[in-house]
Amino acid sequence: xxxxxxxxxxxxxxxxxxxxxxxxxxxxxxxxxxxxxxxxxxxxxxxxxxxxxxxxxxxxxxxxxxxxxxxxxxxxxxxxxxxxxxxxxxxxxxxxxxxxxxxxxxxxxxxxxxxxxxxxxxxxxxxxxxxxxxxxxxxxxxxxxxxxxxxxxxxxxxxxxxxxxxxxxxxxxxxxxxxxxxxxxxxxxxxxxxxxxxxxxxxxxxxxxxxxxxxxxxxxxxxxxxxxxxxxxxxxxxxxxxxxxxxxxxxxxxxxxxxxxxxxxxxxxxxxxxxxxxxxxxxxxxxxxxxxxxxxxxxxxxxxxxxxxxxxxxxxxxxxxxxxxxxxxxxxx
Amino acid sequence: xxxxxxxxxxxxxxxxxxxxxxxxxxxxxxxxxxxxxxxxxxxxxxxxxxxxxxxxxxxxxxxxxxxxxxxxxxxxxxxxxxxxxxxxxxxxxxxxxxxxxxxxxxxxxxxxxxxxxxxxxxxxxxxxxxxxxxxxxxxxxxxxxxxxxxxxxxxxxxxxxxxxxxxxxxxxxxxxxxxxxxxxxxxxxxxxxxxxxxxxxxxxxxxxxxxxxxxxxxxxxxxxxxxxxxxxxxxxxxxxx
Numbered sequence: 001x002x003x004x005x006x007x008x009x010x011x012x013x014x015x016x017x018x019x020x021x022x023x024x025x026x027x028x029x030x031x032x033x034x035x036x037x038x039x040x041x042x043x044x045x046x047x048x049x050x051x052x053x054x055x056x057x058x059x060x061x062x063x064x065x066x067x068x069x070x071x072x073x074x075x076x077x078x079x080x081x082x083x084x085x086x087x088x089x090x091x092x093x094x095x096x097x098x099x100x101x102x103x104x105x106x107x108x109x110x111x112x113x114x115x116x117x118x119x120x121x122x123x124x125x126x127x128x129x130x131x132x133x134x135x136x137x138x139x140x141x142x143x144x145x146x147x148x149x150x151x152x153x154x155x156x157x158x159x160x161x162x163x164x165x166x167x168x169x170x171x172x173x174x175x176x177x178x179x180x181x182x183x184x185x186x187x188x189x190x191x192x193x194x195x196x197x198x199x200x201x202x203x204x205x206x207x208x209x210x211x212x213x214x215x216x217x218x219x220x221x222x223x224x225x226x227x228x229x230x231x232x233x234x235x236x237x238x239x240x241x242x243x244x245x246x247x248x249x250x251x252x253x254x255x256x257x258x259x260x261x262x263x264x265x266x267x268x269x270x271x272x273x274x275x276x277x278x279x280x281x282x283x284x285x286x287x288x289x290x291x292x293x294x295x296x297x298x299x300x301x302x303x304x305x306x307x308x309x310x311x312x313x314x315x316x317x318x319x320x321x322x323x324x325x326x327x328x329x330x331x332x333x
Numbered sequence: 334x335x336x337x338x339x340x341x342x343x344x345x346x347x348x349x350x351x352x353x354x355x356x357x358x359x360x361x362x363x364x365x366x367x368x369x370x371x372x373x374x375x376x377x378x379x380x381x382x383x384x385x386x387x388x389x390x391x392x393x394x395x396x397x398x399x400x401x402x403x404x405x406x407x408x409x410x411x412x413x414x415x416x417x418x419x420x421x422x423x424x425x426x427x428x429x430x431x432x433x434x435x436x437x438x439x440x441x442x443x444x445x446x447x448x449x450x451x452x453x454x455x456x457x458x459x460x461x462x463x464x465x466x467x468x469x470x471x472x473x474x475x476x477x478x479x480x481x482x483x484x485x486x487x488x489x490x491x492x493x494x495x496x497x498x499x500x501x502x503x504x505x506x507x508x509x510x511x512x513x514x515x516x517x518x519x520x521x522x523x524x525x526x527x528x529x530x531x532x533x534x535x536x537x538x539x540x541x542x543x544x545x546x547x548x549x550x551x552x553x554x555x556x557x558x559x560x561x562x563x564x565x566x567x568x569x570x571x572x573x574x
Contacts, residue, residue, distance in 0.1 A: 184435070184436075184438075187428070187432055187435065187436060188436060190425070190427065190428055190432070191425050191428065191436050193427075194425040194426060194427055194428065195423060195425065197387065198419065198423050198425065199408075199436075200387070200406075200407045200408045200411070201385060201387060201407060201408075201411055201417040201419060202408075202411055202417075202436060202437050202487070202491055203408050203409075203411030203412040203437065203491055204408055204411075204436075205406070205408045205409075206408070
């Protein structure tokens with residue numbers, strides 16, 4: 001068996017295994033794993049929202065945690081304080097993230113480091129609100145007892161049910177995300193990342209497209225925030241901390257930027273280290289730092305990148321004979 | 334005499350304090366190929382960039398089919414029907430050949446500023462069969478000649494009425510230059526209006542209907558290629574050949 005076939009088989013097995021784990025996690029006998037897996041899915045979606053800007057548009061946002069938090073707080077407040085029906089609360093959560101995105105979107109006028117700084121400052125604004133406006137957000141106490149979502153008489157009654165709901169929503173939005181990336185619009189974002197002036201010369205309004213990408217990103221982050229509020233059932237300033245934005249950016253970098261699976265692989269690593277390693281090693285951030293340094297130095301395309309590179313290389317080796325034969329044919333002509 | 338489709342009047346462009354384009358007039362007639370010659374640093378590229386407002390001129394106006402386009406954002410100018418093949422074969426290296434070519438189409442479909450859709454993927458591939466072979470390949474991995482064909486094809490895919498080419502033959506092997514020349518001839522037959530900026534005078538003379546020479550930000554010679562060829566003094570003085 002050739003190397004390429006072995007790699008493909010490995011990839012398929014890994015994918016099937018991931019699917020099986022996704023399905024059976026709630027039956028692993030410990031709700032800890034169910035909650036962890038749900039968080040991985042939610043943060044994977046948040047990581048995708050960052051990757052849309054980071055990898056596909058060439059902007060490095062530091063405020064997606066803010067969209068995430070705005071959506072989470074909105075849902076929590078509407079559900080707990082006003083008893084708003086879940087579908088409306090959820091939609092309001094996503095919409096509030098989108099509106100925040102529309103306002104913060106002015107930052108696309110800045111580029112490079114300035115964009116990072118502006119989004120960082122805007123993100124910290126949301127954090128400030130979540131800590132200081134205690135009348136609205138409960139301050140450090142946060143908002144507790146967020147119920148599981150319900151639709152009329154149908155109510156999600158357990159973590160297991162919530163988990164499957166999260167999985168369904170995340171998969172749905174991941175597929176939607178993939179459509180966005182593959183659309184002509186997504187392609188134009190890649191063009192903007194490569195060269196803004198070339199895109200302008202082709203007739204694209206670069207600023208508008210970056211703005212739209214920014215708002216789309218905020219909407220995806222909002223979906224993740226809504227799921228977070230319902231799953232964790234508790235929203236505190238931790239949701240709006242800078243760490244969320246940073247980790248969401250690290251996830252695709254670790255897993256494989258520009259790929260849908262990469263964001264989730266990164267989420268597994270980061271959330272896994274944070275929750276599992278921290279159980280027996282108080283210095284877990286050191287482990288996280290080491291993993292990050294190693295990946296960035298030795299696998300700049302992320303973990304999925306290693307796999308893809310190996311596959312491409314062995315494919316090329318397999319085709320080398322073919323290509324040589326073809327060259328000879330062409331030379332004869 | 335055919336109607337001038339692109340008219341530039343008194344274009345003056347500065348980079349900071351340096352006065353690069355010093356009051357240039359240009360008339361481009363429909364279907365005409367105008368070559369703009371001149372040595373390095375004489376303001377040719379800046380003039381082209383000024384026409385599209387990529388570098389903002391301090392003075393002057395540009396009209397396309399009678400409509401004032403100077404002052405419009407560059408992307409709007411592009412949508413009105415001016416295509417640019419930038420210097421140095423600036424393709425999108427991380428997109429595939431096919432993706433590079435389909436980019437302009439998506440903005441036309443979204444914008445609908447112009448209904449014209451003469452150039453399709455198939456037609457560009459017919460013009461440059463090499464690109465069809467490389468359709469799925471990353472553009473950054475193409476050879477220089479292939480990249481320049483790609484930049485060519487990409488500009489065509491935006492279905493321009495006027496095509497601005499900034500030194501399309503720069504740094505290419507003679508066989509590729511010949512291929513580019515053929516492509517320009519084919520475009521001319523299809524009625525394309527072309528403004529060709531070149532250092533390669535011989536190449537420009539072979540494809541152009543009219544030639545201008547630029548020196549120190551001004552146009553110092555206007556005439557037919559034949560006129561220029563028959564005038565070794567002018568060639569020597571402004572082009573150094």
